[in-house]
Amino acid sequence: MRVLFVGGTGIISTACTRLAAEVGIDLTLLTRGHHAAELPAGVKTLAVDMEDSAAAARALAGERFDAVVDWIAYTPAHIERDLRLFGGRTRQYIFISSASAYQKPATDYLITESTPLANPYWEYSRNKIACEERFLRAYREEGFPVTIVRPSFTYGDTLIPLAVNSFTKSYTVVDRMRRGKKVIVPGDGSSLWVLTHNSDFAKGLMGLLGHEQSIGHAFHITSDEAMSWDQYYRIVGEAAGVEPQLVHIASDFIAACLPEELGGLTGDKSVSVVFDNSKIKRFVPGYCATMPFGRGIRRTIAWFDADPARKQIDAEANATWDKLIEAYEDGARAAATRFRG
DSSP states (O other), rough: OOEEEEEESSSSHHHHHHHHHHHOEEEEEEEESSSSSOOOOOOOOEEOOTOHHHHHHHHHOOOOSSSSEEOOOOSSSHHHHHHHHHTTBOOOOOEEEOOOGBBBSSSSEEETTTTTOOOOOOHHHHHHHHHHHHHHHHHHHHOOOEEEEEOOOOOOOOOOOSSSSSSSTHHHHHHHTTTEEEEEEHHHHHOOOOOHHHHHHHHHHHHHTGGGGTTOOEOOOOOSOOEHHHHHHHHHHHHSSSSEEEEEEEEHHHHHHHHHHHIIIIIIIIIEEEEHHHHHHHHHHHHOOOOOOHHHHHHHHHHHOGGGGGOOOHHHHHHHHHHHHHHHHHHHHHHHHHOOO
């Protein structure tokens, strides 16, 4: 099977690139040419900036694929570009959407693919919803062979996935734990969440590649393991060899102080979410997420500990969190004094 990944070197897509190579897929990555890690043997590359539509069209001239997966399409403008580039060039196009597109606030904790799409809190999610709607219109009106995949919070060896952390320098939260500093948990820490290892997501995606019956459908691919944020933080602390000092701060308070956090918390991680994976299991018999978080995060911490150069600290995030914790605790003390007085 001949497959094109647009992108293919991110947290999720790297695992899919690795597994595609292992199972013998004829894989080409269309990227800007920057690879953080060595690519698996046999994986080919096309060095093209997708923002240059003319250059992309030239690079793809005469090419045909059994499946195309675009990992870096985020806006309706990207979708119009892909419809022009890949219409008639592939038997299947997989759009990587986001599970954050599901209804917020949720009316039911259990999420299925038929859960409404609506997120007034996060522009990123609203853009993904608009992209999905455009693709489905192209499917209905033009026969464009789209399959929609909605990952949720997915991590791997290079990312420590917690609700309040630095995405680009995710060791920061473990550094705080190891130095005995407080780390922030949104809400009271009891809301349920699902974290998925990228190797598990890759198994689901491989099963959808070339799957003609999946065209016109949407799927999420997640773990079946659901735990509270307090549990996730404590498991990370255990893997790091410490007892984390947790401070619970309401998401509304965090967003009032840091408006940029509204989307990622109120629009995503601060509400209880459990995914029903029946659909992906029905279309991909045998799909099962087999990496429990406790084992996966030990691998991740070991990856950081293996090389001090990987342990980059986000100083700006650290200062912001310290300021936020101080403001919250000052306010809590003032409120307690007022009520006692």
